[in-house]
Amino acid sequence: MERFYADGYELIENQILIKIKNFKKDGAQIGPGLRNIVKVFEIDGEKFNFKSFKQHNVVNRHVYKYYRKSKAKRSFEYAQMLLNKGFHTPEPIAYVENFDFWGLTSSYYISRQLEECPTLMDVIVNHSFPEREQIIRDYANLMFNLHEQGIEFLDNAPGNFMIKNENGVNRFYMVDLNRMSFHEMDLDKRLKNFARLTSDQEVMRIISDEYAKLSKSTPEYCYNKINQAINGMVRKRKIKKILKFYKFFLPKR
Template structure:
């Protein structure tokens, strides 16, 4: 099944061809352990960003066909919800699901490629120019998402693209969208926890807490303590998991 966003229906043939020939054509953009992303240039104004999701194991093939939406379909639908709420994300173009009698074989998500200047990861790992200004604007971006009841479960450094508008402002775009929850209202704890994966640096949390308190009207001390506690908890679990993986690799040798 191929579903195309109405705005892009005139590109059906090139979208179809790009997906069908995904493994032999296109420019490799991301070669991940689980998923692969390739770029397909349409013209000077449009480049397709196509994500091929890893083929699911047998039980998930059945689940994704009969009981739960595929990652490609969720990415497409969640992108639409984000844009409807004024939250930046690459424009959704299409998704494709290939199935057989057993279940889902593979799936693809197509969106407009964003040629960004950096990701949030650069703010964490480098002394990026104008970093504090970008960080404070990012907090406004996230707060708007929270006010709309949107919980981006993969709110991590590599999943926010940032473009410089060259006027002192920046545009933010969420990617890797297949894990989201939607709420009528997000609790204070849920909002603070949603920022726990974004940086391990205390000085960045201090800036984010200061800006979040300003725009939310919440107590800055409470914002910082809660955000930092969730960050420490996440970092502890993250590094514990890494240590366990190293031990497993050692014992397998």
């Protein structure tokens, strides 16, 4: 087993390990858990978020032991990096990895549980959401600032941004952090980063307008590039579904 704790949280190590040992039967689950399982546990009167990552196949188990950081470790390190750069994410507490001779068997990322708050998805789908346009513009500002610092948030989906209004300012807390890329990006690459966001034309127009102001481009150019990226993502998903459909009917060998 390998584990690492943020400063000060070594004091609750035993309690964290007990929660992980009883992870399957205890805790309050968030979401359906179709891929990864997220549960909330209480320790000393405080709530913590435990994310258990999906078990890997034999090859990837070996890769994550010897050649690549686990998703739990990346989540922890990226969270610390984001906080150090002035961005927001639930406070990282620890990560825990379990291994056998061949490779990684399980991994957990532990963070502080945020109080219930809306996500960017709630804002996008609810056209009467208070200050909806301003929140969407604030999100575009966030993405521009990430891009300026060479951070590409690959899981840029609306459900991965939790919104808290603090002293009149909308703060976006990013979650699901294990997939990020770090490099300089030209404008086309930046706009392609919005591919997973939404096909809502109004939202795309607002983002395009705001990002154009920040990047000294035009709203039309930004909108066209974002739209191309989203349409490309939709096509990929359709092709993937079709391939899965035909694979189901192929004879088993």
